[in-house]
Amino acid sequence: MNAITPTRRGFLQSSGLVLGMALPLGQAARAAGQTTGLPFAPNAFVRVGTDNLVTVIIKHVEFGQGPATGLATLVADEMDADWGQIRVEMAPANDPLYKNLAFGTMGTGGSSAISNSWIQMRTAGASARAMLVEAAAKRWGVPAASIKVSKGVVSSGARKARFGELAADAAQLKPPEKPVLKTPDQFTLIGKDTPKVDSVAKTNGTAMFTMDIQRPGMVHTAIAHPPAFGGTVKSVIDTAALAVPGVLGVKTIPQGVVVYARDGYAARKGAAALDVTWDLSKAEKRTSDELYAQFAEASEQPGKQVEKIGDTAAALKGAGKKLEAVYQFPYLAHAPMEPLDAVIEMNGDRLHVWMGSQFQVGELGAICGTLGVPMEKAALHEQYAGGSFGRRATPTMEFAVEAAAAFKAWGKGPVKHVWTRENDIRGGRYRPLAVHTIRGGLDPAGNIVAWDQVVAAQSFFKNTPMEGMGIRNGVDDALTEGIAESYKFANQYIGQHIMEVGVPTLWWRSVGNTHTAYAVETFIDELLVMGGKDPVAGRLALMEDPRTRAVLAKAAEIAGWGKKPPAGRARGVAAWKSFGSYVAQVAEVSKGADGLPKVHKVWCAVDCGIAVNPNVIRAQMESGIGYGLGHALYSEVELGEGGIVKQSNFDSYRSLRISEMPEVEVAIIASDKNPTGVGEPGLPPIAPAVANAWRKLTGKAVRRLPFTVGGKA
Template identity: 40%
Template sequence: MSQGLLDAQNGRPRDDDPSGLTRRSFLKFSASVAALAGGGLILGFSLPARSEGDVRKTVIGGDGVETAQNGVLAPNAFVQIDTSGKVTLIVPKVEMGQGVYTSIPMLIAEELEVPLDSITIDHAPPNEKLFFDPLLGGQLTGGSTSIRYAWEPMRRAGAAARALLINAAAQQWQVDPATCRAQNGQVVHAATQRTLEYGQLTEAAARLPVPSDVALKDPKDFKIIGTMAKRLDSPEKVDGSAMFGLDVRLPGMVYAVIVNCPVFGGKLATVDDSAAKKILGVRQVVKIDNGVAVVGDHTWAAKRGASALKITWDEGAGASVSTRTIVADLEQASRGTGAVARKEGDVGSAFTKAKTRVDAVYRQPFLAHATMEPMNCTVHVQKDSCEIWVGTQVPTRARDAGAKVTGLPAENVAVHNFLLGGGFGRRLEIDGVTQAVKVAKQLDVPVKVTWTREEDIQHDMYRPYYYDRISAGLDENGKPVAWRHRIVGSSILSRFAPSTIKNGVDPDAVEVAAALPYDLPNQLVDYVRQEPDAIPTAFWRGVGPTRGTFVVESFIDELAVLAKTDPVQYRRNLLDKAPRALNVLNLAAQLSGWGSALRKGQGRGVCVMHAFGSYFSMVADVTVDQGEVRVNRVVCAVDCGMVVNPNTVEAQIQGGVIFAITGALYSEITIEHGRVLQSNFTDYRILRIHEAPEILVHIVKSGEAPGGIGEPGTSATMPALANAIYAATGKRLRHLPVGEQLRTV
């Protein structure tokens, strides 16, 4: 895999890069393509390119792209093939460990008929017109949408390039294109077995009109899609040559460490930096509105300098905020009126007629992201330009943040994106970029701004604290005939994408809860927005489904116990209208040995979920001994539609399970006097290697369109784990994390 546009030594765009995307051309890039329509396959677009020292001239016309002299074939925004036959894929999503730098190339390789390992990968530059994801409403990576977004556009991009190459070869041979086929990077004439390599055809193909309608392969003919492909980015990650934001090195670069106000919403009052400036390697101290940056010759000097600062903070009203006050506000709000997310039947009458009524309150805490790679951003601000080197899930928002802080036009801001050392939603935010640009504005050299782990955990943008009131009315057989669910919490989308809020409902906050796979004849689901004072909130590996699935699936288990019915059978009885959900439930039960005997102190819990376009069922086996939980095994059955790379699916579920166990057992951000009490992995504990369970994943073969896979594993694990703990102990825990509660109950 190539890092493409970035020089491995200094992180700048390479002047000798075959794409020709120099720093100067990059700054002109957005303006030059602004007239092009966005979304899906963008025909008639190509990046500037050089071949043998001769710059290609591109003319965009109604019939496609005409290329003069020695150019690469670039029939769309994603695929380039040069005269040597090299295939470069401009990937519209970012790689943060989820495997898109393998699975998306598989889509192109399948239709283009080239070996997977022959594809070179470049990050897509910021350009919402070209790389717009309609599922997310922008050029973003998140929401388990990457393959759902790429499934058809990427295949069509490869098929368009293939068709052009075949047509070019057919013209050269003066034969019918239908008598030719693409195979292993070349075009073959079936009757004569003549062949032409792709590189021999690019110039001729670039002069042909791009086909507006191309035939895609029948799934039965797939040779790459659906295979167990090895990760293309693994070798560079193993040998250390892979470039993350933290790896950027620029000539003359300095290093900065941030000290933010410990109280949310607070500001800097005074700072005594005399001791810091005496430390060897410290260059200067830079003030920003809510913090101080110490600039040094290296990060260690800057960190030591930051520790020596004597700061007085203007804490503001945020100093009175605590977890206790936030929960009290949520509880009070839960008694108000909510915005209706779903209403079916006559809920009031159904509750009146129900034989039994069950009411419960579930609470889930603030959670930090704690990404493996600390938050970092490198910036160089000059008089008429700003360059940003960062690993981000939102390249266009990062560019716009640079433009806003500097006052420069967006086209004068260049964002160089990198591999991400974990995202989980944290790098959907641009607070770190904004802060780094503010520091860089006060310097005349590039600066890398790094947050320590303590700054990261104590100044994260957190998974919201949620407070759920849920009720069910049961008939004489224990089946729910009335369902009432009120969700109270922060609205991330009101800040992140306000246009998605309709009639007061945040669709993320109510996801899963408002679209259950179960047959519930009378139900009312509503939402009350309650923002925590001063505490910033953000997405956390599937906020709505993670929160909603825990509440719903834990509560369904409660109802099964009251009905004296096996939890798996209880769910089966409610899934007649959801055959895909029923199928994964049956598979998970079978594969886990559901119903077999367990020793004392052991328990088995189940969960069913439909989210992100995928169907999940998970069974967790646990042992609880003196309040300590050991997760022994997790069995997952998943129907995520058509699978591109089973290796990636399995790895994502395994990672999601580990992430969820950490969250369910240990993770919690608590606040006192406006300050986060946790600071590092000593008190914001994560699962240790020796604690990881056996994780078995069964992928259902399906012809349906692909579903998301990055977040469902996390969402489904938490309730399965909580239900298993109940089965082992008889203790129903409605507040996460459960670990501390078990030790104190």
Template identity: 40%
Template structure:
């Protein structure tokens, strides 16, 4: 371990990660770490879906036939539990904490089955290792898609139960009693008949040599004492007192700072730079040039930032300088006229339209969006001839290592990644563009360097949620029920770039998500996708990904159909949800809690949405006031059925945060491009909801015995159409082009001028 890492970790709270270099993390390495801590029991957790229920996999958890320590090559677990002789439980987990609460909810799963107090569990980041830590739901070691609890639910509980069973067996052998006469509680094994008790820490050496049970009994949910109970987050104290370490907090001996100045045009490159004035700024030590940017190196951030402002740079703008929103939208509109790749086809849509009494056609558009995370993009690197270290907060640790290999030419085992807490991800930190850039800069220095983006650079050099252009049509029978449904989605394919194997037969599965799997009873439907890339504009996942864009279009259009059928929007949806009882259930809970039905005062409106995505069901009701083109969201009522709730506190917080994120996007979120440049620069023109605009939010959880669904992104996805539908109820204006706030302001201004 380098001196730099030692200094960076000095004074860390106990729950801070102690990282193992990528490529060096093996079963033997971990055993050495356990021995250094005083010896103990090691449990590997297999997250492979196919491994669940496999007796051989379970048997290998503790090691071979139970009489030997685990050996390399026996199996490849994705996370480990360590119980040392003091009884401390350590979980190395391959999901990163970026505000969603997994560093509390995942330990809750272990603590529940292992029968230990939650405050006795310590969490460490997993090192990058795709073989050990791949999430089968995502096909790699990454955090996203609201999968953390979904993928951990079964194997984490099984690992805790297996550990508990082995510890009980070890105690029973020592006491020479039947294991069935013993039970575990609060980190101890108890034998009630004799009154004996023994702490886990005193049993781990013996337990490590016992065979693993081929089957473990998991708790009945009715016996849960921790899972399902509101639980305070373990990481809150250190975030409140400032001791939590994010990527931006890294400080290393001899470290310098690099303020980045990127080419303002997509695809442009550096031509020449006059750095005379920049080098005269006190504290500026060096100017580093790379293909598409200039970095000003300083002794501190202020020197680097002032130096960057003093640069005089000429760019080779290239073809990207001709790109404009007008061209992008025109291309998408043209693409939407083509037949697309079929994502779903049920029945005969044309026959359905032929028999329909009424036909409704609509075009919906959604803009580019930036992530605007609380923590701007940053990455600290130290590139040396024989090794490279990276300090960053990333959702994709293995891809970060791959980037380092590509830039430095080093071997994977020579790369050390120190992953930190993330000050917001939302999909932005699924990308490694900034890490690659930092490595290119670091190669030209012989000291550690922290590369940071200003907020302006962060917004103008993001990778954006794609601009989507949707054509959607429905045919209604005499009763207003859909008998034909056609939906064509045109836009960039993130999957074709990010995960090419997932892009099959011309369909991007993310772009059509929700749209291709509706909860409604639609006898004839055709869902198509047309790939149209926006001329050099980089696109990426954005909180809620496909379901955010899909839910807005579908739920807004269903509202249109209800109006055409002269039916209340809730009643209309209820009549189409007979085959989806969970969707119907959340709709009923939300609308009852929101007091749906009574008329609203003039200038106010109420809108509803229903969504099924990420394994969860949500319904939202939004109340809004529209005054002189300005929209205020007064109240949002959400009903959520996400299956078994691990930590209700986290679920409520995630729904609240998602709602704020979604309202912001619905009312104001928009990135526009002129002459190949992003026109927005900061929160002055990329507007974010302010605290005094926060609506009242009510979250109602529907009890369920289903396996957990995802919760980090559904709130964002479901609230946008609820707000748009509420605006229609208040104004009679159907706004099909986000952000709705800009359209209303423009409409109001036009009316006043007329």
């Protein structure tokens, strides 16, 4: 998620939790990470300097999905600030002040950054505005109601003052208990294409990522992990590694063997020279093919019931036409551009950590626990992160523990612990391998009268501290999410099997929707065509949710569905709801020279509630389409003989190239509903839309991803 499934998160209902604390100036400033030069810090999220700059504290990690811009927009609009005066800073690890209201702790995922902060951040901005207005009213001796605020200027008649001029006076006032929020017709920035707050810094190189952090006396690391999951170090011969110029030492930690060096190149070269004997006696040794076979066998049985309507077995038996399909989905790596990394330093009795953390309090706590340092003597310096797609948020915080272990083993100063691309691709925490078995039946009129779907997959919640949150009554919603909500039939059964495998898995951008949407949307497309129905009209007739119907109708409209595509091309459609948002896509496809689909254009319609920043929404739809398409066409992590991962870098774990990115047209449905997520919902429909077009073009139904394995024509 950027993915963490929001299923059963125990959503908190109190939207004004932080703001009600009414922090005094000094305390609020310290909580926000600033102690001097701030005359006005009305709450944990807003500060105004005498230089007229408004700094917005961002409680979510920014790894390209846009929360820094979105959350700042909410504050700026309610303050009536000028967008040019807005700056952002990342929040420190502090649950009481900065927890995700959907999770109960600091964290980014489940496409929840805007949705959980919608009222909270607007209230922060409205509170600051009210105090600035009150300060001006007292200074000028006029009623507060006579004062106007526009683009960072407070005015009453001929009197004018910028925020910075009023900051010191406003700081002496008590925050309002219930500041009045704007109505949608009063928004000035929300709903507009404001530029992202970090675009310039990321363009000119001034934005700081963990990879950029340098500390005096810092050493660099590289780590060798066991070649199979569950393996451990048996013995190490480090003579050749220590002979590499720049290598300073070699240490064994529970996670593997760490090489310390003056720079990253020497560390990596030293790690390559290690001679390690591994104990693989307890490792997971099954191959991907063996797992597919075992999962498929399980999916033939009903499994744990998730949904049951009517009598599916009887309906299937009496159906005039039947269809059965087995879908196979591989392990997928997240492969963010910046691999996992952290810098750790002890300065006296104070611990400092620099990283782009997705679970700030959890990871800092894990590091502190490993090092025996009290949390109150530790600080997390949140950095920009170069992508995640869910990878930076793990239930057991194991990378943070590994980085702390590497630091502790060195014991001589600051350590920058960085994974190589090979560590990343072979390091586990994959999108789970999954198998779906689906059976459907039609009546003589071509109507769907039976739907039976069973999923066999791993659970990334099981045997973790989050198991009780993700699995209830033996059901993990992430395995089958979205299936029961997509279409309802008179006779329907959905079941699941939680499979036990020693490969670490994790939420991956859009979590279970990555495979559930594909299985459902390709299978229903086949059933509709088998029943003589148009894929769009047939879906619309089955859909009960008006918002799902609206996005499908809009995508079909802008694509010109029903009109004949150019020669040699075909169009496919898919629609899916995830993370509270509704997305439909139409893909236009031809056969490429490599025998794979060449996607020329994608028409996308999205309903995500009130559009805070249409520019970011379009970007995230495009991003989800590109990321999802590349993985559907090319990507797979395979377990070979002995359970050893075959892929290691982008030469063997293929991504979409810029020349392969289709043209994308995005239509955003106008809405008065509260905002929902956009980081993940753009991904689930793309693969089935392409597969449906491909089946129309070639007659080949693709039931094994990626297309390089199951879809070549």
